[in-house]
Amino acid sequence: MTTDQAVLEGDAPLDLRLSEAELESTREHLVSFLRDVVDEAGAKGAVLGLSGGIDSTTVAYLAVEALGAENVHGLVMPSVVNTEDNMSDAEWVAQELEIEYDVVEIQPIAETFFDTFPEAADDRTAAGNVYVRTRAVLNYFVANHENKVVLGTGNRSEALTGYFTKYGDQAVDCNPIGNLYKQQVRQLASSLGVPDGLVAKTPSAEMWAGQTDEEEMGLDYDTLDAVLALHVDGPLSTAATVRHLDVTESQVERVVELYERSAHKRRMPPAPEPLHR
Ligand SMILES: Nc1ncnc2c1ncn2[C@@H]1O[C@H](COP(=O)(O)OP(=O)(O)OC[C@H]2O[C@@H]([n+]3cccc(C(=O)O)c3)[C@H](O)[C@@H]2O)[C@@H](O)[C@H]1O
Ligand SMILES: Nc1ncnc2c1ncn2[C@@H]1O[C@H](COP(=O)(O)OP(=O)(O)OP(=O)(O)O)[C@@H](O)[C@H]1O
Numbered sequence: 624m625t626t627d628q629a630v631l632e633g634d635a636p637l638d639l640r641l642s643e644a645e646l647e648s649t650r651e652h653l654v655s656f657l658r659d660v661v662d663e664a665g666a667k668g669a670v671l672g673l674s675g676g677i678d679s680t681t682v683a684y685l686a687v688e689a690l691g692a693e694n695v696h697g698l699v700m701p702s703v704v705n706t707e708d709n710m711s712d713a714e715w716v717a718q719e720l721e722i723e724y725d726v727v728e729i730q731p732i733a734e735t736f737f738d739t740f741p742e743a744a745d746d747r748t749a750a751g752n753v754y755v756r757t758r759a760v761l762n763y764f765v766a767n768h769e770n771k772v773v774l775g776t777g778n779r780s781e782a783l784t785g786y787f788t789k790y791g792d793q794a795v796d797c798n799p800i801g802n803l804y805k806q807q808v809r810q811l812a813s814s815l816g817v818p819d820g821l822v823a824k825t826p827s828a829e830m831w832a833g834q835t836d837e838e839e840m841g842l843d844y845d846t847l848d849a850v851l852a853l854h855v856d857g858p859l860s861t862a863a864t865v866r867h868l869d870v871t872e873s874q875v876e877r878v879v880e881l882y883e884r885s886a887h888k889r890r891m892p893p894a895p896e897p898l899h900r
């Protein structure tokens with residue numbers, strides 16, 4: 624029986640967790656994906672931003688397995704918003720994996736943008752996106768110079784809800800964990816040997832003080848992932864999703880709203896059809 628059939632027939636496998644065997648094959652699949660991307664680009668390795676969060680940590684572990692520690696370059700890029708705990712975890716990851724890394728303070732760079740349009744600097748999303756896009760510029764600065772690819776750290780839950788900055792953290796050359804829901808990323812991280820304390824951290828983009836993904840999206844990741852898997856990616860109607868999960872209709876509608884309103888982030892910028900060829 625397929626997952627979809629089982630759900631439809633009420634024998635609901637609502638647990639998105641991967642089995643041990645699936646975790647192992649996923650790991651091999653992603654490692655081989657990373658090698659292919661770097662080979663195809665004719666590159667010498669990869670650059671990624673290290674935030675101390677679970678997504679970048681997982682990608683760093685995979686990249687070292689795929690490419691060798693000597694070919695992975697981490698950038699730890701604190702702004703005034705980042706907590707010391709997260710930045711020291713980011714450095715710990717680089718040291719644990721024995722990869723080259725730099726700590727680049729991005730506050731002075733961001734301040735030059737803020738000074739240019741002071742009226743926009745108090746807008747927390749606009750200003751937060753400046754931090755995120757500044758990191759993208761730095762990733763590519765190093766990648767271009769070292770003939771490396773930039774690794775994305777976005778997961779499927781973020782991609783489907785548009786929970787990323789256009790041309791910011793999404794400005795990358797590939798997305799190794801892009802088809803894993805957040806809870807599957809946590810699982811994969813554990814299986815790769817990432818310490819529990821790091822796996823269990825509250826996800827945050829750290830674009831402004833106190834920001835958390837779950838508060839901003841209005842849903843916890845387990846609920847979000849389940850609704851995405853059953854309703855957005857899966858075949859269930861809103862009513863069936865409500866029946867199968869411990870969620871309300873308005874929670875399902877919230878997920879659909881996030882998905883639909885972020886469609887523009889998942890496609891190329893539109894251009895009018897050519898009138899004359
Ligand atoms: N239909 C449409 N067609 C074409 N463009 C459209 C559009 N709708 C909006 N836009 C444009 O899209 C732009 C807004 O998008 P964008 O600049 O991304 O900004 P926006 O989506 O407003 O903000 C980024 C969001 O992602 C979250 N985030 C960012 C980075 C990292 C993480 C994390 O988890 O670590 C989370 C952040 O907390 C915030 O909620 C505007 O220019 C807007 O006009
Ligand atoms: N201070 C930072 N220094 C370097 N890279 C950063 C920093 N903040 C964010 N990034 C990059 O932006 C990516 C997106 O941030 P995001 O918060 O979604 O992921 P995460 O921090 O790895 O995991 P989590 O979502 O659990 O917080 C990070 O994975 C990392 O590559």
Ligand SMILES: [Mg+2]
Pocket residue numbers: 674676677826827828829
């Ligand atoms: Mg984070």
